[in-house]
Amino acid sequence: MRHDMAMTKELNQFVRAVEDLTNRPHGTEGCGLLWGEPGTGKTTATAWVANQYDAVFVRALGCWTVTSMLGALCTELGSHRMCRRSDMVAYICKNLAEKPRPIFIDEADYLFRQEDMMDSIRDIYDISGAPVILIGMEEIARKIQQHGRFARRITQWIEFKGLDQADTALVAARCCECVVAEDLLEFLHRESRGNIGRVIIGLARIETMAKASRLATVNLAAWGTRQLFYDQPTFGKGRKRGDA
Numbered sequence: 687m688r689h690d691m692a693m694t695k696e697l698n699q700f701v702r703a704v705e706d707l708t709n710r711p712h713g714t715e716g717c718g719l720l721w722g723e724p725g726t727g728k729t730t731a732t733a734w735v736a737n738q739y740d741a742v743f744v745r746a747l748g749c750w751t752v753t754s755m756l757g758a759l760c761t762e763l764g765s766h767r768m769c770r771r772s773d774m775v776a777y778i779c780k781n782l783a784e785k786p787r788p789i790f791i792d793e794a795d796y797l798f799r800q801e802d803m804m805d806s807i808r809d810i811y812d813i814s815g816a817p818v819i820l821i822g823m824e825e826i827a828r829k830i831q832q833h834g835r836f837a838r839r840i841t842q843w844i845e846f847k848g849l850d851q852a853d854t855a856l857v858a859a860r861c862c863e864c865v866v867a868e869d870l871l872e873f874l875h876r877e878s879r880g881n882i883g884r885v886i887i888g889l890a891r892i893e894t895m896a897k898a899s900r901l902a903t904v905n906l907a908a909w910g911t912r913q914l915f916y917d918q919p920t921f922g923k924g925r926k927r928g929d930a
Contacts (some may be wrong), residue, residue, distance in 0.1 A: 848880030
């Protein structure tokens with residue numbers, strides 16, 4: 687598989703949103719939210735966009751406290767964790783004022799475990815003016831709407847819902863080292879339900895089969911009944927021990 691970035695419709699939408707936040711008019715709020723179900727490509731897209739903007743990119747952890755969150759931001763900005771939270775907030779804001787760039791926080795659902803973490807992010811945004819983009823699961827939009835003080839600062843709401851048929855073909859053309867015929871692409875898109883994580887897995891398996899069979903193009907007939915994904919087994923009610 688080639689490690690290329692396919693510019694899908696959702697990725698283009700995300701890039702435009704970050705561009706709007708970065709170059710927003712004075713007096714306009716500058717926070718954004720990207721959310722969606724697992725496997726829709728949020729983390730990959732965020733890492734790529736963050737790299738384009740030389741952004742601050744951290745991944746929230748389940749064990750985070752306010753102190754560890756601020757320490758992670760300081761580390762990403764080239765410093766280290768400090769003893770006092772106020773010193774870290776001051777350092778982060780000063781750094782971002784001197785070199786403006788956006789902040790991306792992946793797995794931002796964890797921030798809601800302690801309200802102080804959201805308040806600290808809001809303080810950093812208010813003082814520095816740096817765009818803050820949170821990335822989370824499908825429930826995060828509802829959680830943020832309940833957190834009115836932060837929700838009103840969000841002007842870009844981006845939901846990743848999955849690939850359409852054209853995007854699936856684009857990903858295959860960019861990433862797969864064999865040609866995937868249209869009938870197999872349609873089958874892959876239908877079976878994956880547009881989930882880019884599953885599309886990539888399916889393409890990798892198709893490519894492996896093509897190389898093993900020395901095929902330049904793989905169609906649905908050649909693929910046959912092979913499994914596209916590494917799905918977990920499903921379990922029904924088994925027989926009790928001792929049943930005949």
